[in-house]
Each structure stands twice: as C-alpha cells, then as structure tokens.
Amino acid sequence: MTKFKFSVGPWNVHSGVDSYGPATRNEIDFEEKIRKFAELGFSAIQFHDDDAVPNINDYTEEEIKEKARELKRMLDKYGLAAEFVAPRLWMDGRTADGGFMSTSQEDREYAMWRAYRSIDIAKELGCNxxxxxxAREGTLCAESKSPxxxxKMLIHAINKMLEYDSDIRICIEPKPNEPIDRSICGTMGHVLAVSAATIDPKRVGGNLESAHAILAGLDPAHEIGFAMAMGKLMTVHLNDQNGIKYDQDKAFGVENLRSAFNQVKVLKENGYGENGEYVGLDVKAMRTTRDEDSYKHLENSLNIFKALEEKADRFDYEFQKKCVKNRDFEAIKGAHLFHFGYPTLMRRMYQNQGEELARMFRRIKEGGTAISLDMAAIDPSSEAAREDWKGILEKVLPYVxxxxxxxxxLCxxxxxxxxxxxxxxxxxxxxxxVIRVRDVKPLGQTVLDMGAGxxxxxxxxxGIYYRTASGKRIEDLCRKLNLSMESWKDKEGFEPSFEPDAVVSGTGAGDAA
Structure with missing residues (x-):
C-alpha cells in the first residue's frame, strides 16, 4: 500500500495533436476523464484556469466563480480534490511576448487578470x-528586454498575487527553455531566489518537474532534495525525458529508471506528503497510442512509482553506511545481484523484440553480476499484449x-x-x-531451454514451483555469487504455501501468497 496521494491534470489525456501533426485519437469528454482519474486511484486534479472554466475570457468575474462552483460539485461527485490552478498565459495572443514580463503594459495587466481569476477559481475549488x-517569460531575442x-516584473507580479489573497500560495514551475528560448526563471535555484525577494517568501515555492530538470542538465532527485532542504517543494510533476532535447513528458521511469528510483527515494526519506502534498504526474501518451489505451501511460507511471516505492522500502542502509565509511562507492554500484522487475510495464524494455532489455542485461552480465527477473501481468488489451513475448524471452533469458x-x-x-x-x-x-503442477512443469522446462539458470x-x-539448470550454468552462477550451490544443480520441486497464524501486514502479499 503506497503512502502517497497522486494528482493528474486533464491535459495528460489528449488527442495526440502536436506541432507537426494532427490528432491521432478521439477527444474524451471532460467529465469522463475526471471519472476515469478517480477510478485509476488519483486523489486530486490539477487544473489550468481554462480547464476549470473553458473560454474564460468571455465571462465576468462572478460568472467565472459560479462555473468554478459547478466544477467543485463535479469533483465532489467523484470524491476528488483540486490540487492547484495555473493560469494558461501562453495560449493567448496577448501573451506572445510573455505575460508578466511582456513589454506591453496592457498585456501585463491582462496577465494579472488571468492570475487573479486563477486565485478565485482555486478558492472556489477548495485549494490554496x-x-x-x-512558458513565455523570457526572450526569443536576447536583446529584446533586460533580464x-x-x-523584477516577475517578482512584482507575484507580490500582487500575494496581496490579492492572504492565503494563496504561489508555486513556480521552472523550465530552462521551450517554448521560450531563454527563460528568466529556469531552475529550482532561480525559484528560491525569486521567492526570497517577494513580500512573503513562506508562501512562494516550487514545483519540480523531472523532465524540466533534465532539460537543464540537472538531476531531478537532487533538485527535489535541494527544494526540500529549503522547505520550498510544494508539489512535483513526475515524468521522464530522453536527454536534453525537447520536452517529452514520457511516462515516469521509462527512460531513466535509476533516476526515477532516486526521486521516489528522496521523497520517501524526507516525509514528502505528510503535510498534504500530492505526487503529481505530468505525462502524455505517445501519438501512436490507440484510443483504447488512452490512460495506459498513467497506469504505467503509477505502477512504476509504486514498484520503486517498494524498492526504496527495502534499500539496504546498513550496506550503504559501510560503503560510505570505507569510501567504497564502487561497492554500492557493484552489487553481486541485479534484480529487475516489471519489463511488461515499460514500453522501451519490450519494444524491438526486447532489444533494450537484452542490451542492459548483457552489459550487467559482462560486469560479472548475477541477474534476477520478476514480471508483472500483461493486460490482454494493452500494447504489451501484442508483442512477441516468447521471442523476447528467448533473447533475454540466457542472461537471467x-x-x-x-x-x-508465464503462460x-x-x-x-x-x-x-x-x-x-x-x-x-x-x-x-484450476491448474496443477503438471500444467506448470512444461513452462519451467521451456524457460530452462531458453537459457535461464x-x-x-x-x-x-x-505454492511455488522451482526448477534449476544443470552443470556449467549453475557453476557459473556459484562463481558470480561466491556461493556453493552444487546441491542445487538440476533440481525440481514444488513448495506449498504456509498459512500464517496472524496477518500483520499485506506488504508483498502478491509474491507471498
């Protein structure tokens, strides 16, 4: 059972339109998204101001508040909270040169109107x-405005928002570039500096997005830790990113699994969520995703986060302390056994006949480390179900x-x-x-024939059925683990489950049934 609460925004489920191509999926009704988010286990919704009140420019202040109250009733219907509201300033022609930093006073006033309306909406939705x-607060031409x-214009705008409502908190989400060329407030360090310059620094903090940190050449876990150390991490946008390119908003953990683990670990170690914070996702489905899989990227992100949370629970701090004391940092990296789980949930691991998974295992094996592989059930209607898993296992199991x-x-x-x-x-x-040991035995033989130890x-x-290889395969494993396993050559058996006298915790029950 996870200790965290999760949030998501309606823009995370979209039609696939991008700068270079049209929609590849049908649009989904707003309320249907909200209903599905609740079904998936999310606790709160993130909103842009015009998600909450479409065509916001067409309404008076009181009309906007009334529409926000209607939305609150919808959230209540599905047992959801609102996490935050964000003014979507980058989509209006009046903010082409930025909103708060526009060189036009009239446009700056419009940006403030949207900011005030976002505060009004947030209050009606029950969040602060x-x-x-x-997005556009910076320059496309470096000489167009003084940094x-x-x-100072940004600080001035935040101060006016703080004055407008005495309870509202302002959370800056930094990004170094895109769509702007040079951002004025591009990293968490910038956020903290701006916060300190406002009239009420305790009400100004940051939202760390994994991909934005990577775009800045920084480590997301360290950025999270830096903000937490300063008491400034108000929320997070977890996702993933393949290098310093364009903002990709990939599902959490699908590109940089170790980095994802460390993000979960630093949040867990430092009590994130204990003051009501949410773990926010900002992930988008690929354009190739089909309509029936429109929410799969969200499910995968949640599953990967929760799996890494369990890994963080089992982190060997005593071993870490020993290595740190001896300054043997290679030992932390050079474990005897590498355990990998759930490639069925990671598109990159099963694409191209599992080439990436096989490549990773091959490199680990070359370093002399033993490998264990756990799996997760495949949704028969998912993209993963359409892959040739027998072919993938034939490629991967010789390393396992x-x-x-x-x-x-397995079947x-x-x-x-x-x-x-x-x-x-x-x-x-x-x-x-309804199955018996005789049903399972042929599967075990097939796995050994494919090369597993x-x-x-x-x-x-x-219970659990086990079978081991014979001869050289086990001898090689003995050397890797520095263990005597001669008696485990060519073994087969079935161990029945035991029934505990009392259940203290259900943690790991899926594997301990």
Missing part, C-alpha cells in the same frame, strides 16, 4: 495553490540467473492458446485454482 509555469527588468514469473504471466507469454484454455476453465476465478513459478495460494 496557484502554479506558475512561466534585470524582467526578473533467476526468473520469477507467476504461472499466469500468457509462452502459450497464449493454453492461457485462454486455463481462463475458460477458471470461469472468473483465479487461474491458480533457474525458474521459480509463483502459483498463488497453492
């Missing part, structure tokens, strides 16, 4: 935070010393026809209730 993503003047799938997962990947027969036989029950097939409540 306004996020400022300063000193522009910075311990393979730990469930019977259902789905190796023998789809048999999986369908099992499902039909189960008639809605758990598949493990050993397989443990989880069979739910009945």
């Amino acid at each position: 935070m306004v996020v400022l993503w300063l 000193v003047w522009a910075t 010393d311990f393979f730990v799938p469930s019977a259902e997962e 789905f990947m190796l023998d789809r026809e048999r999986y369908q027969e099992w499902s039909k036989r189960a008639e809605g029950r758990d598949i493990t209730e 050993g397989v443990l097939i989880k069979c739910g409540a009945p």
Whole structure:
C-alpha cells in the first residue's frame, strides 16, 4: 500500500495533436476523464484556469466563480480534490511576448487578470495553490528586454498575487527553455531566489518537474532534495525525458529508471506528503497510442512509482553506511545481484523484440553480476499484449540467473492458446485454482531451454514451483555469487504455501501468497 496521494491534470489525456501533426485519437469528454482519474486511484486534479472554466475570457468575474462552483460539485461527485490552478498565459495572443514580463503594459495587466481569476477559481475549488509555469517569460531575442527588468516584473507580479489573497500560495514551475528560448526563471535555484525577494517568501515555492530538470542538465532527485532542504517543494510533476532535447513528458521511469528510483527515494526519506502534498504526474501518451489505451501511460507511471516505492522500502542502509565509511562507492554500484522487475510495464524494455532489455542485461552480465527477473501481468488489451513475448524471452533469458514469473504471466507469454484454455476453465476465478503442477512443469522446462539458470513459478495460494539448470550454468552462477550451490544443480520441486497464524501486514502479499 503506497503512502502517497497522486494528482493528474486533464491535459495528460489528449488527442495526440502536436506541432507537426494532427490528432491521432478521439477527444474524451471532460467529465469522463475526471471519472476515469478517480477510478485509476488519483486523489486530486490539477487544473489550468481554462480547464476549470473553458473560454474564460468571455465571462465576468462572478460568472467565472459560479462555473468554478459547478466544477467543485463535479469533483465532489467523484470524491476528488483540486490540487492547484495555473493560469494558461501562453495560449493567448496577448501573451506572445510573455505575460508578466511582456513589454506591453496592457498585456501585463491582462496577465494579472488571468492570475487573479486563477486565485478565485482555486478558492472556489477548495485549494490554496496557484502554479506558475512561466512558458513565455523570457526572450526569443536576447536583446529584446533586460533580464534585470524582467526578473523584477516577475517578482512584482507575484507580490500582487500575494496581496490579492492572504492565503494563496504561489508555486513556480521552472523550465530552462521551450517554448521560450531563454527563460528568466529556469531552475529550482532561480525559484528560491525569486521567492526570497517577494513580500512573503513562506508562501512562494516550487514545483519540480523531472523532465524540466533534465532539460537543464540537472538531476531531478537532487533538485527535489535541494527544494526540500529549503522547505520550498510544494508539489512535483513526475515524468521522464530522453536527454536534453525537447520536452517529452514520457511516462515516469521509462527512460531513466535509476533516476526515477532516486526521486521516489528522496521523497520517501524526507516525509514528502505528510503535510498534504500530492505526487503529481505530468505525462502524455505517445501519438501512436490507440484510443483504447488512452490512460495506459498513467497506469504505467503509477505502477512504476509504486514498484520503486517498494524498492526504496527495502534499500539496504546498513550496506550503504559501510560503503560510505570505507569510501567504497564502487561497492554500492557493484552489487553481486541485479534484480529487475516489471519489463511488461515499460514500453522501451519490450519494444524491438526486447532489444533494450537484452542490451542492459548483457552489459550487467559482462560486469560479472548475477541477474534476477520478476514480471508483472500483461493486460490482454494493452500494447504489451501484442508483442512477441516468447521471442523476447528467448533473447533475454540466457542472461537471467533467476526468473520469477507467476504461472499466469508465464503462460500468457509462452502459450497464449493454453492461457485462454486455463481462463475458460477458471470461469472468473483465479487461474491458480484450476491448474496443477503438471500444467506448470512444461513452462519451467521451456524457460530452462531458453537459457535461464533457474525458474521459480509463483502459483498463488497453492505454492511455488522451482526448477534449476544443470552443470556449467549453475557453476557459473556459484562463481558470480561466491556461493556453493552444487546441491542445487538440476533440481525440481514444488513448495506449498504456509498459512500464517496472524496477518500483520499485506506488504508483498502478491509474491507471498
């Protein structure tokens, strides 16, 4: 069970339109998105001002408040809160040269009108935070405005917002560039400096987005830690990014898994969420995603975060302390066993016949490290289900010393026809209730034939089936782990589950059934 609460914005589910091409999916009704977000387990919704009140420029201040109250009733209907409201200043012609930093006083006044309306909407929705993503606050032509003047204009705008409402908190989301060429407030360090210069610094903080930190050449986990150390991290936008390119908003953890782990770890270690903060996602589906998978990137991000949260719970701090004391930092990286889980949830790991997963395992193996591989169930309607998993396993398993799938997962990947027969036989029950050891044995043999050192097939409540390779395969594993495993050559068996006298925690129950 995760200790965190999660938030998401309606823009995270979109039609696939981008700067270079038209829509690739159908638009989804706003309320249907809200309903689905609640179903997926989100606790709060992030809003732009014109998400909350479409065509906001057409309404009076009182009309805007009334429409916000209507939205609040919708949120209440689905048991959701509002996390923040953000003025979408970058989409109006009057903010082509920026909003708060525009060289036109009239346009600056319009930007403030939108900022005030965002505060009004936030109050009606029951939240006290306004996020400022300063999309066009900077320069396209470096000589077009003074950076000193522009910075002072930003501070002036924030001060006016703080004066407008005594409870509102202003959360700046930094980004070094795009769509602007040179941002005035591009990193969390800039955010803290601006905060300190306002009339009420305690009400001004930051929103760290993973991809934005990467675009600035920085480490997202360190940026999170820096902001937390200063008491300035108001929220996060977790996602992923392939290098210093354009803003990609990929699903969390699909590109930089170690960085994703450290982001989760620093949040968990330092009590993030204990004061009501949400773990916000800002991820978008790829244009190639089909209509039926419109929410899959959100599900994957949640699953990866929760899996890494469990990994953080098991982090070996004693081993870390020993390595730090001896200044043996290579030992922290040079573990004897590399355990990898859930490639079925990571598109990059199964694309191209699992080439990336095989490449990663090959490099790890060359370093002399043993490898264990855990799996996750594949949604039959998902993109992952359309992959050739038998071919992927043939490519990957020669590098795997311990393979730990469930019977259902493994059968789905190796023998789809048999999986369908099992499902039909189960008639809605758990598949493990209708299969026997004799059904699982052929799957174990196939795994060894593909090159794995050993397989443990989880069979739910009945227990676990195990089988190991023989001869040189186990001898190589003994050397890697510096263990004597001679007695484990060519072993096969089934260990039944034990029933505990009392249940203290359900953590890990999926694998301990």
